[in-house]
Amino acid sequence: MEPSFIKELSGIVGTDQTLIDTESLACYGYDSTPEHESRPGAVVLPGSEEEICRILALCHGAGVPVTPRGSGTNLSGGSLGRPEGVVIQTSRLNRIVEIDEENLTATVQPGVITSTLHKAVEAQGLFYPPDPGSMNISTIGGNVAENAGGLRGLKYGVTADYVMGLRTALPDGSLLRSGGKVVKDVAGYNLNQLLVSSEGTLGLFTEVTVKLIPRPPVKKTMLVHFPQLEDAALAVSRIIAARVIPATLEFMDRVTIRCIEEYAKVGLPLDVDAVLLIEVDGHPAQVEEEAAAVRAVCEKHRCSFFQTAATADEALKLATARRVALSSLARMKPTTILEDATVPRSCIAPMVKLIQETARKYDLTIGTFGHAGDGNLHPTCLTDERDTDEIARAHQAFAEIFEAAIAMGGTITGEHGVGLAKKKYLPRLVGESGLRVMRGIKGAFDPKGILNPGKVF
Amino acid sequence: MEYVKLINCMRCGMCLPHCPTYKETFLETASPRGRVALMRKIEEGELEASERLLEYLSLCLDCQACATACPCGVNAGEMVAEFKCERHEGRGLSVMEDLVLRKLLPHPDRLEAAVAPMRAYQRSGLQKIVRSLGILKMFPPAIGRMEGLLPELPARPLRRTIDEVTPAVGEERGRVGFFLGCVMSLVFSEASYATVQLLSALGYTVVTPKAQKCCGAPNMLAGDREGLLEAARFNVDLFAGHDLDFIVTDCGGCGAELKKYGHHLAGDEAAAAFGNRVRDISQVLSLHGDELREKLTPLPLTVTYHDPCHIAHCQGIRQEPRSLLKLVPGLDCRELAEADACCGSAGTYNIEKPEMSDRVLSRKIATIKATGAEVLVTSNPGCLLQLKKALAEETPPVRVMHLTEVLHRSLSPR
Ligand SMILES: Cc1cc2nc3c(=O)[nH]c(=O)nc-3n(C[C@H](O)[C@H](O)[C@H](O)COP(=O)(O)OP(=O)(O)OC[C@H]3O[C@@H](n4cnc5c(N)ncnc54)[C@H](O)[C@@H]3O)c2cc1C
Ligand code: SF4
Numbered sequence A: 001m002e003p004s005f006i007k008e009l010s011g012i013v014g015t016d017q018t019l020i021d022t023e024s025l026a027c028y029g030y031d032s033t034p035e036h037e038s039r040p041g042a043v044v045l046p047g048s049e050e051e052i053c054r055i056l057a058l059c060h061g062a063g064v065p066v067t068p069r070g071s072g073t074n075l076s077g078g079s080l081g082r083p084e085g086v087v088i089q090t091s092r093l094n095r096i097v098e099i100d101e102e103n104l105t106a107t108v109q110p111g112v113i114t115s116t117l118h119k120a121v122e123a124q125g126l127f128y129p130p131d132p133g134s135m136n137i138s139t140i141g142g143n144v145a146e147n148a149g150g151l152r153g154l155k156y157g158v159t160a161d162y163v164m165g166l167r168t169a170l171p172d173g174s175l176l177r178s179g180g181k182v183v184k185d186v187a188g189y190n191l192n193q194l195l196v197s198s199e200g201t202l203g204l205f206t207e208v209t210v211k212l213i214p215r216p217p218v219k220k221t222m223l224v225h226f227p228q229l230e231d232a233a234l235a236v237s238r239i240i241a242a243r244v245i246p247a248t249l250e251f252m253d254r255v256t257i258r259c260i261e262e263y264a265k266v267g268l269p270l271d272v273d274a275v276l277l278i279e280v281d282g283h284p285a286q287v288e289e290e291a292a293a294v295r296a297v298c299e300k301h302r303c304s305f306f307q308t309a310a311t312a313d314e315a316l317k318l319a320t321a322r323r324v325a326l327s328s329l330a331r332m333k334p335t336t337i338l339e340d341a342t343v344p345r346s347c348i349a350p351m352v353k354l355i356q357e358t359a360r361k362y363d364l365t366i367g368t369f370g371h372a373g374d375g376n377l378h379p380t381c382l383t384d385e386r387d388t389d390e391i392a393r394a395h396q397a398f399a400e401i402f403e404a405a406i407a408m409g410g411t412i413t414g415e416h417g418v419g420l421a422k423k424k425y426l427p428r429l430v431g432e433s434g435l436r437v438m439r440g441i442k443g444a445f446d447p448k449g450i451l452n453p454g455k456v457f
Numbered sequence B: 001m002e003y004v005k006l007i008n009c010m011r012c013g014m015c016l017p018h019c020p021t022y023k024e025t026f027l028e029t030a031s032p033r034g035r036v037a038l039m040r041k042i043e044e045g046e047l048e049a050s051e052r053l054l055e056y057l058s059l060c061l062d063c064q065a066c067a068t069a070c071p072c073g074v075n076a077g078e079m080v081a082e083f084k085c086e087r088h089e090g091r092g093l094s095v096m097e098d099l100v101l102r103k104l105l106p107h108p109d110r111l112e113a114a115v116a117p118m119r120a121y122q123r124s125g126l127q128k129i130v131r132s133l134g135i136l137k138m139f140p141p142a143i144g145r146m147e148g149l150l151p152e153l154p155a156r157p158l159r160r161t162i163d164e165v166t167p168a169v170g171e172e173r174g175r176v177g178f179f180l181g182c183v184m185s186l187v188f189s190e191a192s193y194a195t196v197q198l199l200s201a202l203g204y205t206v207v208t209p210k211a212q213k214c215c216g217a218p219n220m221l222a223g224d225r226e227g228l229l230e231a232a233r234f235n236v237d238l239f240a241g242h243d244l245d246f247i248v249t250d251c252g253g254c255g256a257e258l259k260k261y262g263h264h265l266a267g268d269e270a271a272a273a274f275g276n277r278v279r280d281i282s283q284v285l286s287l288h289g290d291e292l293r294e295k296l297t298p299l300p301l302t303v304t305y306h307d308p309c310h311i312a313h314c315q316g317i318r319q320e321p322r323s324l325l326k327l328v329p330g331l332d333c334r335e336l337a338e339a340d341a342c343c344g345s346a347g348t349y350n351i352e353k354p355e356m357s358d359r360v361l362s363r364k365i366a367t368i369k370a371t372g373a374e375v376l377v378t379s380n381p382g383c384l385l386q387l388k389k390a391l392a393e394e395t396p397p398v399r400v401m402h403l404t405e406v407l408h409r410s411l412s413p414r
């Protein structure tokens, strides 16, 4: 990068918040996505919205690409910058601006950690449902940009369902306000929803206003063992057919169970095909009723064991085990390739079966877990990046898995985004017209194409 | 460094919110994930081990909070320490390191003699004069920081005053060896005296071999593996002569190192047996909670407990100290937010990296103040030194006590 450009950049954020040394840049060449690396030209950590706008204006003028970054926990390569570009890390913008109890909203800076927001609103008896597995480190800005889902997605929805207002710095440094605290707003196109899941390609969020709901007074956590995979899958759709929408309905297969148990030691069974983690919440009477209905369905579908957490601690322990599923799998082998295939929930059993068969066909170890309630599965291949042959087979296997997901009416990513990792599958999913419209939108926001170029399409 | 250890990090970022230096800076280079990445890039030949890179790595406190958080079993802190150790190895020791690591630490007599002038300096009132005149400002800042941290030294180190064998009170239930630890014996001899008294009150005969040497942890940090092995060998042989159920220490750092002797002297059965017998004092006392409860008298104090890294992260001991405190009647125990976050002491880190150490410390002090406790309890000499100094300067000042001091005070009220 030009020294004069760097000088202007550091003139905005300060030299100590401008990183250009080889060592620092090497540490921004990755995010949580395996197999993707790209070293940016510079990294800056702005301290205010104004600084962000000025950085964008500077880069826009110079035609320098900009990539937003929260905590770099995304699994699609979305926060990797370009060698000729600048990465803007939002971590310093980590203030909760306001919790508005009258309007039931919270307004935060983009670098606020998801679980920090949870704690702050829960202390006031309120609830912010989106809880990605990475919530202890992912930022709200990153969550909005990826439309992150979580364990509570089935009943409460995903990040998009809670975003009410955004302040977004556009590529030229101007500021776009969309939405706000109003519950109803039909003035023009719904830019809020368009910006959610834009993966940092349309604008950089500088402030996010989210909807809060009253905290459900009680919840019940249940863990159910199924010797047969089909029974578990059937139970998932029958629970919902029985008009019970659990807050959480998570699935773990045999490989995943083994790994979690090895790490978290929560007493998971090692001899069953599948385990479901189910949580129902709401008012006490309703929770009792729903828990009983869940139990009846599971027993009808030949579960071998049905455990209800007796204490909050026990419940937390069970839920924590699910949260660390991915990382526990990662203990087995050095390299973990996690995918995000999503199918209509009636197709869970065939999908899991297909994944297992594909793993066998390509001689791979693939553990599958995920948000069964919403059909979002995470087949995770345990491999070793030094074994190039195995890596090639893994990619072949995933190509087949995605093909099958699309054929079942599913999608190539339910929550992790397209980024770099899933780019090649997007045309197959959205078709020519889909791509054309998306490109048109990108052009309207970012005519010079400086914001997170090369991502999504 | 084994390459597979480096590629085991899947970069999930789960460790980031637990790393004190990341929390202060938000920089990847100051995070566990980043540190592993830097070492990996060196191994892969993509980066050179430049001065700057080593400087980045040396910002790691080796608190191992990352290891507790990492679901993949990566221990970035330990890896950085190992990396530094490997680089130091074969380089030889500097004159100063040779003096401290080889000529002083392994020889308790000399060490105690070396500290004697400090004590005289404090007693003579000279310390007060020096401090008030600001004479220390004329010396390199490190000396000033070291001087400032030192609390009033006891008249004599515990090693000098304790009997080799402290008999059990009442019927003997078992025999334990007591590992003194340099700083505990020299500076916190009262706490260690309390430790021995507690063990004896619970029916243990306490054997304290006076010839014992430093545990060797400082050698390891300086890359002096040979010195560490020598110390380990000596201590293993020394304690093997006595018929002991446990080898007890009230120093978190010593405990963490002693437990690794079997690993250091791989293949040596005596070393493995030694390592397996090592217990932190809280582990032994916890075995006798009910009995202890009966012996304890009320202590109307508000306390909070800080988990030393070497106890919580390195040895995985969290519940024992808390349950022990709960046994004391009248003691109001308040949980500390981020209780197991490093206090910034971290061996000699507070002297070598004063700026970061102070930032990490301030966070700790703020959480301690927020509890409203009158006394901070902890159980590692590094934390005691660091927190004593800082909390004395608060208004109102917060007292700092070793866990065994609190229990002993309740056992035999003054
Ligand atoms: C162990 C683990 C578990 C996970 N579990 C889940 C899960 O359950 N559900 C789920 O949905 N995801 C999950 N993820 C993926 C990831 O955590 C989410 O995508 C998260 O939202 C990313 O947040 P981040 O702050 O790390 O953003 P980053 O990874 O830094 O960035 C993600 C994208 O957002 C853009 N971006 C970041 N900040 C801004 C901003 N202020 N304005 C505009 N664009 C921005 C970036 O350019 C990038 O494209 C998991 C990841 C890991 C490692
Ligand atoms: S060290 Fe562990 S927790 Fe941290 S990024 Fe690597 S794998 Fe994740």
Ligand code: SF4
Binding pocket: B018, B019, B020, B021, B022, B030, B031, B032, B035, B059, B060, B061, B062, B063, B064, B065, B066, B067, B076, B077, B078
């Ligand atoms: S040892 Fe402590 S300072 Fe070092 S990387 Fe781990 S958490 Fe961070």
